[in-house]
Amino acid sequence: MKLVIKDLSKTYKNGVKALDSLDLEIGVGMFGLLGPNGAGKSSLMRTIATLQKPDSGSIYFGDVNVLEQQNDFRKVLGYLPQDFGVYPNMSALDLLDYFARLKGIAKNSERKEIVKRVLDVTNLYAVRSKSVSGYSGGMKQRFGIAQLLLNNPKLIIVDEPTAGLDPAERHRFLNVLREIGTNHTVIFSTHIVDDVNELCHEMAILNGGKLLARSTPKRAEEEL
Numbered sequence: 001m002k003l004v005i006k007d008l009s010k011t012y013k014n015g016v017k018a019l020d021s022l023d024l025e026i027g028v029g030m031f032g033l034l035g036p037n038g039a040g041k042s043s044l045m046r047t048i049a050t051l052q053k054p055d056s057g058s059i060y061f062g063d064v065n066v067l068e069q070q071n072d073f074r075k076v077l078g079y080l081p082q083d084f085g086v087y088p089n090m091s092a093l094d095l096l097d098y099f100a101r102l103k104g105i106a107k108n109s110e111r112k113e114i115v116k117r118v119l120d121v122t123n124l125y126a127v128r129s130k131s132v133s134g135y136s137g138g139m140k141q142r143f144g145i146a147q148l149l150l151n152n153p154k155l156i157i158v159d160e161p162t163a164g165l166d167p168a169e170r171h172r173f174l175n176v177l178r179e180i181g182t183n184h185t186v187i188f189s190t191h192i193v194d195d196v197n198e199l200c201h202e203m204a205i206l207n208g209g210k211l212l213a214r215s216t217p218k219r220a221e222e223e224l
């Protein structure tokens with residue numbers, strides 16, 4: 001399903017214009033949102049995730065009017081915010097089971113199956129009995145993905161997930177995203193050009209709340 005953003009603007013109370021009449025269409029696959037710090041990436045992602053309201057503009061996901069049908073949209077959305085990572089001292093297995101319960105998956109056998117599946121996809125099955133609070137930064141990011149996959153979202157939004165990861169963890173994380181991107185629409189923000197080159201079939205460059213370029217990664221590399 002296509003995400004269609006039209007004429008989206010947001011000025012914060014301090015006068016910063018974070019989104020400036022932004023138009024953007026995103027189809028199935030892995031979409032990279034590239035831009036320096038302060039470009040408006042998080043503002044755009046929080047707006048799509050319906051956590052903050054734009055001043056003007058519209059967002060459609062298929063037929064769903066995202067800004068007006070928030071409850072319908074949230075059911076098909078998986079969002080991993082930046083700096084997500086304070087977890088209780090519980091094993092990944094118990095915590096995912098708990099989240100699955102919160103998401104309304106009542107049947108024990110059903111929860112077991114889906115929890116095993118998301119642990120497999122994120123490469124965390126081997127450490128499922130360890131406490132998430134003791135996970136490394138990269139493991140926590142992958143746990144965040146495991147968590148958002150529980151309700152089988154149609155659109156996945158991940159905000160700067162590789163920031164602060166060491167090269168090996170970054171690589172492991174990108175591999176997980178690549179796998180997920182084969183059958184989901186994934187929007188992924190980063191300020192690292194190599195992230196989009198390695199991963200994305202399409203990308204946009206955001207700067208000052210405006211779209212600077214819309215391209216395939218290889219072409220963008222030549223333009224930069």
Ligand code: ADP
Pocket residue numbers: 011012013014052
């Ligand atoms: P809005 O205009 O959407 O109501 P606010 O200006 O009230 O937004 O800020 C919302 C929250 O974001 C506040 O808790 C504020 O502390 C925080 N915030 C303020 N400035 C920044 C910033 N530069 N970057 C990130 N968060 C900020």
Ligand code: ADP
Pocket residue numbers: 012013014016017018035036037038039040041042043044
């Ligand atoms: P990015 O994710 O690309 O770093 P952001 O969307 O976080 O960009 O920020 C865009 C601009 O808006 C920055 O100048 C930032 O300081 C400002 N900003 C972000 N959130 C808030 C907020 N809640 N209140 C005020 N200013 C904000």
